[in-house]
Amino acid sequence: MSQNSPLLPNSSLPQHSSQSIVLDETRIEALGSRLADWLAISKPRIAVMVLITVTVGYTLAPRENWDWAVLLWTWAGVALVSTASSALNQWLEQETDSRMRRTRNRPLPAGRMSPWEALGVGLLMGSAGCTMLVAMVNIQTAILTAATWALYVGVYTPLKRVSPICTAVGAIPGALPPVIGWAAAGANLDLASFSLFAILFLWQFPHFMAIAWKYRDEYLLAGLKMLPMGLPKPHVTGLIATAYATILIPISLLPVVAGVGGMTYFVLAIVLGLCYLAASIAFAWHERPATARRLILVSIVYLPLVLLALVGDHLGLLSMSSSAIN
Numbered sequence: 449m450s451q452n453s454p455l456l457p458n459s460s461l462p463q464h465s466s467q468s469i470v471l472d473e474t475r476i477e478a479l480g481s482r483l484a485d486w487l488a489i490s491k492p493r494i495a496v497m498v499l500i501t502v503t504v505g506y507t508l509a510p511r512e513n514w515d516w517a518v519l520l521w522t523w524a525g526v527a528l529v530s531t532a533s534s535a536l537n538q539w540l541e542q543e544t545d546s547r548m549r550r551t552r553n554r555p556l557p558a559g560r561m562s563p564w565e566a567l568g569v570g571l572l573m574g575s576a577g578c579t580m581l582v583a584m585v586n587i588q589t590a591i592l593t594a595a596t597w598a599l600y601v602g603v604y605t606p607l608k609r610v611s612p613i614c615t616a617v618g619a620i621p622g623a624l625p626p627v628i629g630w631a632a633a634g635a636n637l638d639l640a641s642f643s644l645f646a647i648l649f650l651w652q653f654p655h656f657m658a659i660a661w662k663y664r665d666e667y668l669l670a671g672l673k674m675l676p677m678g679l680p681k682p683h684v685t686g687l688i689a690t691a692y693a694t695i696l697i698p699i700s701l702l703p704v705v706a707g708v709g710g711m712t713y714f715v716l717a718i719v720l721g722l723c724y725l726a727a728s729i730a731f732a733w734h735e736r737p738a739t740a741r742r743l744i745l746v747s748i749v750y751l752p753l754v755l756l757a758l759v760g761d762h763l764g765l766l767s768m769s770s771s772a773i774n
Contacts, residue, residue, distance in 0.1 A: 505629025532570045533621075
């Protein structure tokens with residue numbers, strides 16, 4: 449039998465083939481690491497949430513018909529701007545991120561990505577997204593998206609080092625996506641679109657109060673002026689969260705007044721709002737990690753449920769109206 453037979457125990461691939469396999473595995477591993485870093489800097493979970501709220505606005509807006517092409521172009525443009533916002537936010541915060549335990553392993557502070565690369569791609573994607581919206585959707589949608597980008601990157605992010613008012617400023621771009629979807633449908637901005645903005649604006653405060661309290665020591669170490677500013681007086685952060693959760697309940701009923709929601713949504717909005725308020729009160733009463741985590745969890749559950757209830761009720765009302773006409 450030949451010495452090179454594959455049946456012999458000492459048979460093996462040629463040395464250059466083994467080296468080629470090792471090199472290919474190294475390249476694949478490097479590519480996987482690179483993709484993971486780009487996912488980390490683009491924050492896809494935030495982008496998905498933005499697109500969901502954009503879709504809610506588009507669904508609720510009065511329009512002649514459902515235009516999938518317009519919605520798809522809106523998703524593409526907004527997704528590009530959302531990714532650009534995340535990349536530029538991390539480019540601006542690479543120094544402060546390096547001081548916090550939960551962010552120091554991000555691609556920029558960890559040195560796995562060049563700052564110039566993040567800056568260039570962020571500017572390119574943001575500009576491409578806004579241009580796409582101008583060309584394929586409408587100018588109002590592009591302006592609202594550009595304003596969201598500018599407020600988040602140009603105002604909110606640098607303001608975090610200056611004043612705790614940054615939380616209120618940051619809540620504005622966080623609340624604009626459903627209004628962007630509304631504009632993409634070609635509808636005029638009115639009370640109904642404002643009600644969507646107001647719900648998302650107020651919802652953010654209890655959510656971010658709990659997060660800021662949980663990571664208050666890290667924010668203080670990084671030099672960020674985020675509420676509750678290090679070691680606050682007891683109950684203050686929780687009381688702020690409770691105040692906003694209280695105001696959110698009547699504001700969440702505005703869609704009913706504006707005619708895009710009915711009694712089913714009315715009841716569900718009150719029930720969900722009371723659950724959010726109860727979690728905020730519990731956090732205010734005992735400010736500790738367990739109640740902060742519970743408030744964050746309730747906030748994450750509240751928003752999709754209240755939006756789903758509104759969309760479902762709205763579609764039901766449209767169906768009833770169509771049946772009555774026919």
